[in-house]
Amino acid sequence: MDGSGQALDNDPLDHNVAGKLPEVINIDIVQNGDLILDVTFENSRDTIRSAQAAQSKLGSQGTQPVPKKKTRVAFRVSIKALKGQSKYFEKLLTDIRFLEANDISSAFAALSLKNIKPDAAEAKDLPWIKIRDDDQATRYAYRDGAFADLLRVLHGKEVVTKQVTMIFVTTLAVLADRFDCAAAVSKYLASGLKFKWPVTSRKPVRDEVSVMSRVNEDILRQKILVSWLLNQPTRFQSATKEIIMNGSCRWSPFAEEDDGSHATWWYLQDGLEHELQYRRQCILETIASVPQHFIQLYTSRTRQCKLGYDSSSACDSYQLGEMFKFLTNKHLLFPVDFTSGSLDSVADTSLLQIDGILSTLRQCPSYQIDKHHTNCGLRTRVVPILDFIQGLLSANSIPITRQTWKVDRHATTWMPPGDENGDPPAKPFRYTRSLAGDQRLRFEHAMGAEQFARNVFTATSWDWTAEDQGHDSLPSTTPKWSF
Known part of the structure; x- marks a missing residue:
């Protein structure tokens, strides 16, 4: 994902001219917001196919819309709320070294000349900050919904997503890490979000060669990543032990080399992947x-x-x-x-x-x-x-x-x-x-x-038979109990 707030390539837009608003979905996180986040969500073909396959399995039970290659959403938000919860937005929106901060100052100056307060201005007159988000990290086709709920959490509101799944929570954690607001999301996950962590471990049946399925490992790795990013130490410790005891298809000597087509939890960050395997x-x-x-x-x-x-x-x-x-x-x-x-x-x-x-x-x-x-x-x-x-x-x-x-x-x-x-x-x-x-x-x-x-x-x-082999007289190399 691209963490900068740069303008989209070959798509110049003048948001201050009537009739030039982009064809986007408008979502008011707060109705009196003083900033518009113009976010473009891009999905690869593989991500779209995976989402369509999942939808076909659910049949009529599926509630998610058909995923698109590109979706643009304009979120009306509060600058104060974003700055108070996210260090990313605090720097982006206030540091004059960034173009976005200068654009905000210019837009507010123009509103001041018209004697219009930003919280009462129309959307077209507010500063627009562009963000591009791709599916490289999560391979999740509905990141627009997760991002909208992320903004709601930062504004002290409840999420609106009805089916809170592990992949949704993982996407929320990845976005929180990208926009440097993990503390707020972690607090909400622990107290406000009614989410039951899926069980991935099971006891093998007698005389059964039990191995972890690809689906279970996918969920287990998501649990490790979420608990790492959102500071959930107990769950992190439990999940890391589980993958050590059960293994990973990625650690097979016959595994194919990573071509970058997997989500970020298939190679855990900060040295975790190598340490767990070791x-x-x-x-x-x-x-x-x-x-x-x-x-x-x-x-x-x-x-x-x-x-x-x-x-x-x-x-x-x-x-x-x-x-x-x-x-x-x-x-x-x-x-x-x-x-x-x-x-x-x-x-x-x-x-x-x-x-x-x-x-x-x-x-x-x-x-x-x-x-x-x-x-x-x-x-x-x-x-x-x-x-x-x-x-x-x-x-x-x-x-x-x-x-x-x-x-x-x-x-x-x-x-x-x-x-x-x-x-x-x-x-x-x-x-x-x-x-x-x-x-x-x-x-x-x-x-x-x-x-x-x-x-x-x-x-x-x-x-394993040191005493039987007459090694009692040798200097002991046995690790001692430490207190």
Whole structure:
């Protein structure tokens, strides 16, 4: 969108000459307003087609008019109201360095010579300020209605839109950000606008591979953007955690490059997109390190069978085979060879639910080569680790906190600073039984859990059997609880 109040190209208009008024829709935000905002709303073909498709689905229930390629609306507004609520309009309408401010002064001087007060003047005699608005940010065809309601909010009035949807609220937030009046819109959204935020999360059915649909992700991303722009910290924190836990089709390695045809929430601003993707990747790598660790153990020469004097290498081989079969059947491990189509067997995991991955790992049976080998398999060893990771996922550090991200992004980000070679410093993590039994991990938002979870998920390596491998004598690199 073009944030300047410049005149439309190749469309000179003389609003002070009778009969030269543009063919526009006239809306009086206030009847005694002293300024006319002449706004042209432009829609692309894709936006119009999307709106028409949505209308055809609604059928006779659709209340929106047929979208147009270009719509011009003249809003009669109060300069005082705009200046009091919007820093954008305050500068545009009062700073003499802008042409618009000079035009206002000239129009008011002409009215003064006629002894006419601006609030009693006819629309053609008032100053006209031109604004152009395109659909690049929102891909929403009915921005004229959203802009009209934005002006009503700035004038202390109620919105007139009857069907307040998520896309309408998102467009309102984007416009409020553009015209620097987010505080007024945020206050109205919290107290005056009766809007029920849509639910996008759902619990997966048993044995169901649950992924977020494109429609749900579109709404979830809108929730993140609105709560970011309009200062809704609780909703922002909840929505950012939801997208971290559920993933995004945009984060797929097979996703097409962005051609600029998507709305602004499909690449979240202020570094949010990259940070959210990075945090999810850190958590996935931590979870993936668990089966990787035990596969490495059972393929090593170190005996893992727990039967004591009768421990058997055959038991280790049996457990390795059952482990491999379980992980491949559950699509948590993908064998790849040198054939050209081998990589096609690797599934796109960008939309896998993190809770679903943990739930699937918990389904690992207690394999036994015979009745005497009772604690030799993966399940006995992996369940406490999964409980430990599940406890970490309840920490406040998983989602992004709006205030800390705005104030001190450098200290809040999970991304490593990197050394002189550009590589992050080594941060190994060693899991011990004392960590598994710590009661503070059993309570959500426990004191000190935020930094601890961050340290574990951003580690560069994980040893999930540190005590079993005789690492107790090594210097501990386990993150400590901080108070």
